[in-house]
Amino acid sequence: MPVQSTNPDYDAHIVEWEMMDDALEGECAIKRKDRNLPKPSGMVEAEKLDAAGNKYLYQNYTDRAQYEHWVRDSLRSMMGLVSRLIPEIALPSGLKALENNATSDGFGLKQLFFRMVRQAISHGRVPLVVNIDDAGEPYFSTYATRNAINWDVADQSGRQDLVLAVFREFRKKGGDRYSHDTETVFREFFMRGDVCYTSVRDEGGQLVEDERPLGTTGADNRLVKGLSYIPVIYCGSTDNSPEVDEVPLLTMARAALKSYQLSADYFTSLHQTSHPQPWVSGLDEAVELSVTGPSAAWDLGRDGKCGYLEFQGAGIEAVRTAMEDQKGAALEAGAKVMDVGGTESGEARKTRQNDQHATLHSIVVTVAEAMEQAIRYAAEWKGYDPKQVKFAVKPEFITPAVDAQVLTELQKAVMAGTVSADTYWMYLTTGKLPERAYDEEVKVMTIEGLSDRRGVGLEE
Known part of the structure; x- marks a missing residue:
């Protein structure tokens, strides 16, 4: 089989991933396809009679349709929380x-985490590859979901x-620095x-980069021991x-x-309602009517007789109601993914929700584990x-409020030497108390006390 061969699961889900690509790009991408x-059946028949002359019918139908950017707006809101x-x-x-400096384009681990969460929310799959550069330093690469074409277990x-893990890449052709081919x-x-190998092939299956083993490196960055696994992680929305x-x-x-499709009928109906079609009959052959208005x-x-064929629009309200129903369904779906409440532990919440749907909470936990x-x-x-x-990332999306009374009591405890200044500062800046046992709190107070004595000694 050729190198372009795809996994059956890839074939089963590629349409969904392309739909998400279009949804995120917006109305222009949706209308390109x-x-x-x-096409309504009437437009299909009209184009059979004169494809070029009647093409404008479907073009106008498409132009009047409106695609709502619910997906893009929801993703932006979720990433604001993350x-x-x-x-x-x-x-x-x-x-x-x-x-x-963790990624192939020079960004750090925190930015890589945000990238992966974004793609896990939008596509439910983030292929993450660990590699070593020419200087022997590790870095991480992520691929668009649609470009992770094949894998096997x-x-x-x-x-x-x-x-096996195969990824499609796009390399710029040389020769013209202005070209984007x-x-x-x-x-x-x-x-x-028992050793992992890697290579790069062109569309004809010919080697572009020779097969080479991957392995641990010594002080001279030479191969010491072959890597016994493929350094690829398919981070998902639930595992x-x-x-x-x-x-x-x-x-x-x-x-x-679906709302976009309904809107095409809705706005076309509104257009026809506000632009009645005149008709005439019984005219002499010599009479010419070339102007209306x-x-x-x-x-x-x-x-001669004349009149108007008016579009009654009896179904307009039904179409508008259907559009509202789709909006409600979209908001409900977004609310399920946005579910970030509750006080249960991360693992307990993740276990419960995996049986229902991927949530922002479970996605953050899963991406952190992959990282x-x-x-x-x-x-x-x-x-x-x-x-x-x-x-590790604690998926706490709601910023706790600082209670003035608690803060005052903590300050008194610090002055009395029963609570560390670190505890007081953490509560002041985050609204949360540190999760540590009392003996660990005593160690912190002891260190703070040593620091104070050292400071006094320096002043003397």
Whole structure:
């Protein structure tokens, strides 16, 4: 089979992903595809008679339709909530640079987290690849969902792990610095024996970059030990397995598309209602009527008759009601994904909600887990202890309010030496008390006391 071969799950979901691409791009993308607005039968028959001359009928029908940007607006609102979250990051000393320079285009871990959450919300799938650059430094790449075309899972040392991952890439053609022409290539990761290999092929299957093994590196960045797994994570909306997860905003996108189709009929009906069609009959052959309008008068002759064919619009209200129903369905779907309330633990909430739908809460937890796993891959690749890696995000979207009375009592406790200044400061800035045992609080107070004595000694 050729390198362009696709996974059956990819084929089953590509239409959904393309729909989400169009929904996020907006009305222009929706109107570029005739399939999003089927032609009424009358327009189909008119084009059979004169395709070029009657093309304007469908064009006007499309122009009057209105696509609502519910998906794009909802995604922006959700990302506004996510942008308030602060990841807790711990890295081995040799990987500290990743915090500010982690992606192939030079952005840090926090920005990578936001990118992945955004794509998980909009498409339900974020292919994340760990790689090593020419200087031997690790970095992370994400792919558009539609460009992760193939993958396969098989038994590896008694576990079901990835044995193939293929991605479509677009490389700029050389020769003209002003040109934006690209050529398509395919980057593949595959297991050969117990070692992961990678290569790049063109559309004809010819090697563009030779097959090479991936593995841990020594001080000279040379291969020390072959990597025994494919460093690819398919981050989903509910878990991080290679299987395709649901698209959280798909219901909203479908409602927006149906509203768009209804709006074409609605606004066409309004147009026809406000522009009645004149008719005449019984005219002599010599009579010519070439002008209509409020300033025109017709001489119909002795036997001529005229009138208006007015569009009654009896179904307009029904169409408008149907559009409102679609809006309600879209808002309900968005509210389910936006569900961020509750006091239960993250894992308990995630377990409960996975049986229902992907929520912003579960998506944030899932993406953070994928990020942590990817950084651990990078640490292991470079010879560091993966256990030193931590990337965690508490999905707390509601900013707690600071209670003035509690703050006053905390201040008194600090002055009395029963609560640390760190606890007081955390509550003042976040509205939350630190989650630690009392013996840990005592250690913090002890450190603060040592710092104070050192400070006094310096002043003396």
